[in-house]
Amino acid sequence: MPAAPDFPKPADRASVKRALISVSDKTGLVEAAKVLAELGVELVSTGGTRAAIAGAGLAVKDISDLTNFPEMMDGRVKTLHPIVHGGLLSVRDAPDHAKAMADHGIGGIDLVYVNLYPFEATVAAGGDFETCVENIDIGGPAMIRSAAKNHGYVCVCTEIADLEEVLAELKATGTTSLALRKSLAARAYARTATYDAAISAWFAAALGDIAPKRRAIGGELVQTMRYGENPHQSASFYRFADPRPGVATAKQLQGKELSYNNINDTDAAFELIAEFDPANGPACAIIKHANPCGVATGKTMVEAYERALACDPTSAFGGIIALNQKLDAATATEILKLLTEVVIAPDADADAVALFAKKKNVRLLTTGGLPDPLAAGTTFKSVSGGFLVQSRDDARLTAADLTVVTKRAPTEAEIRDMLFAFTIAKHVKSNAIVYARAGQTLGVGAGQMNRKDSARIAALRAADFGLDLKGSACASEAFFPFPDGLIQAADAGCTAVIQPGGSIGDQKVIDAADERGLAMVFTGVRVFRH
Incomplete structure (x- = not known):
């Protein structure tokens, strides 16, 4: 691990004499460049960004004017150069850094405004593999990280709001504060981290790697909340780069x-x-x-x-x-x-x-639409010292997926009711029992430690509100380990039962159903929800 050099501590206030700007999203670019020019800041830029600034009648140097090296390889190589990164990383008050700058003709870069190639937007738009790869920014993250590391002297901005904050301070004081530069650096590293997280997640998905050795999760702050699940807990809300509608x-x-x-x-x-x-x-x-x-x-x-x-x-x-x-x-x-x-x-x-x-x-x-319940995706759950990741529960059953295990087969109406009830059970905390008839839930038993209690509570709720369970379907999101839960449902009035099956006690449950004239089907699919 490199030891920390004995650098002089940076001053609280730093001037901005030269700014390097290279952005994909040019919203507010010209207006900000005009303010910088009015403040006497030299502008350096690349490609289309430079053209936009020059088109507004502002003096702007091309990056090749600094590096004496042309852009090449379809723009893949333009800022990856010692002149650029030396100007970003040099500790201004360190004598050896100052000497190296003088020896190699490196001028300091005091402000960087870079927003990255639109990789996340390209993926969200359904770009093919090659197009997504071309939208992986290399030089941008490198400049952002260099500038953020040297925040003692350099301001780094990754979105127009950051730059507007810097401009406000420059207009007010003529310099920037160390506190602001530290804050910008923290934001910058978070931006490159979420960018890399999006790339790594996309690459793993493209390769079909469901359990990559390392997994990163990145999101953008939507809201800082007054409190969390309880008033003594802090909380915030983040959005993924490519979120589901919701x-x-x-x-x-x-x-x-x-x-x-x-x-x-x-x-x-x-x-x-x-x-x-x-x-x-x-x-x-x-x-x-x-x-x-x-x-x-x-x-x-x-x-x-x-x-x-x-x-x-x-x-x-x-x-x-x-x-x-x-x-x-x-x-x-x-x-x-x-x-x-x-x-x-x-x-x-x-x-x-x-x-x-x-x-x-x-x-x-x-929301403008509904999320696709069958779309591939992942869900996350934190545990002490880590987190769990699983694929989204996309179980979707039809009548063809059901196996009749009782002497009596269900009617078409009972099949519809069972499928409806099982769909709801998928979204009920386990252990879960749902009674339903004719496209309506009649009783829901959720989150109990045993299935019999869930069946009993669901029936009690139906009775409390005058809903008759006679002729209803009963769905259990996991198998009945014993006949008692099924008997509870039968006594409540249900005539058809849908459950995954797979218990060592299946036959006893089937026998209990037959004794009561129930129709029962197995799904072979469990839909626990914890």
């Missing part, structure tokens, strides 16, 4: 700032409702503490909402409502009769938005 990309039309728990629950609600293709009709999910307390389809959105609410109107109080189609005025009118934290939908019509505007505290989010 709460991370949603437009908040109104309402208070989203809390940590709001975001967690809203994500659960929207991922669940995405299981229901809008082309097949309206669907509504109501979530509380990341568990569905009611899910239903309907001929209209307001009918879907009312049927979902009927499953557990008590738990729905203060919950999250997700819709798979546009929010209309009729549905908005009914929703606003209930205290609701968040409503999220692909879109909302003007009349619905106007109605919500009368309830200032209700958050209304629109």
Whole structure:
């Protein structure tokens, strides 16, 4: 490990005499360059950035004017040169650095503004392998890292907001503070880290490597929260470079700032409702503490909402409502009769938005679309000293996937009910039991330590709200290890059961189902949700 040289400590204030600018996103570029020129800063640039600055009538040197070396290899080599990196890395007050600069004709570079090739945007746009590779920036990260390391003397900016902060300080004082330069350096390293994280994740996916030796996760800050899951916890919200449609990309039309728990629950609600293709009709999910307390389809959105609410109107109080189609005025009118934290939908019509505007505290989010429940992706969960990574649960069953294991085969209506219930069970905390009939949940038992209790609690909830379980389907997201849970469901009135199967006690469970005249199918697929 290199020992720290005995460099002089940098002064708090540093002047900016020369700036190197090389950007892909040219938003605000010319305006900022004009301010720098007015402040007497020499401008140095590359390629299209230099052309844009020169086109505004500003004096700007090409990078080759400093290096005496032309750009080459389709622009792959232009700033990777000792003249550039010596100007960035030189410790101005160190005698040997000053001598090396003088001996080799290296001038200091005091400000770097570089935003990187749009790799993340290229991937998001579906670029092919070669195009994505060409959009991996090499010189940009190198300059950013050099400038950030030498923050004692150099300002490094990776987005226009950073540069505007520097310009404000230069206009006010004529110099920059060490505190600002340190802050910019920290941001710069975070930017190159998230950039490299995006590249490494894309490369691993392109190679089909599901467990690379090293995995990096990068995100951009969306929101610093007042607190986390509880008031004594701090929290913040980050967005991936290529996010799924949902709460991370949603437009908040109104309402208070989203809390940590709001975001967690809203994500659960929207991922669940995405299981229901809008082309097949309206669907509504109501979530509380990341568990569905009611899910239903309907001929209209307001009918879907009312049927979902009927499953557990008590738990729905203060919950999250997700819709798979546009929010209309009729549905908005009914929703606003209930205290609701968040409503999220692909879109909302003007009349619905106007109605919500009368309830200032209700958050209304629109996303422009639904996430694809079958799309490949990964999920992350922190543990002490590390994190778990797994592929997204993309289980999706059809009638053809079911194996009838009882003497009585299910009817077509029972098959529809079982598939509906199992889809919901996939989004219920384990152990999970869901009763459903005709596209409506009737009772949900979530997060219990044994399956019998989940079946009993789900039945009690249905009874509490006057919902008859006779003729319903019962879904269990994992196998019944013993007949007791199935017997509990049968006694509650269900006539069809869907479960993964695979227990050493399967035959006893099948026998119990046959004794009660139930139809039961095995899926061969478990959908635990912890």
